[in-house]
Amino acid sequence: MLGILGVVVWLGSIICFIMVLIKLFQDKGPLHGILGLICGLYTLIWGWMNADRLGIRNIMMIWSLLILINIILGFVGGFSFHLGTPSAP
């Protein structure tokens, strides 16, 4: 059950990540886009700092909520519920 929830949370998370990444490519160019692809944390922070200007506040809220759910599920599932993979990139 926890595993299925984890997969759903991850799918939602990557969809939001890709949407913000596309905005990053469009707004700041290909090099910043590549940087965002390499470092998801950069994309998350950039997304929040430009959420109002780009009208992506809802996406950012959903993405952040999904990350929070994942971290909580990580605690509930003994830190490694998601398909046996590590929690750090």
Added chain:
Amino acid sequence: MTRATLFQPIFATILRDRRFGYVICTATFLQLALTLLRFPSWPCPIFHTLGIPCPGCGMTRATLFLVHGEWRQALTMHAFAPIVVLALALITVCTIAPRTRAEWIADRTEVVERYTGLTTLLLSGLILYWLARLLILQSAFVRLIQN
């Protein structure tokens, strides 16, 4: 991509934005602390969804190895960790230093970026390094990230 795009200053713009630098530093140090304490932290969305390590996968642990002085393990985990640590140190300095000093560092960084295209070279190198690990050492790479 034009020459202007390739030699466009990227890192200097990050160094100039002190608010952005402050958030980046806080989030990164939080990530490092959580990983060090073995708590759940920021996970890689690509690796956890697709099962393919992203170009930055292993960087947090490599950075922690570096902090502990374990160079060999750090470089095995991610060869670009020393560069990322250096970049993080520069962002931290520019965030906490007086504005004039931070501007001086950002100006020098911009000159280097405009003349050498260093950031573009490093980003391209990182992508090539990732592709090499993914295509040549695929199973070993995935095992390394999973462990």
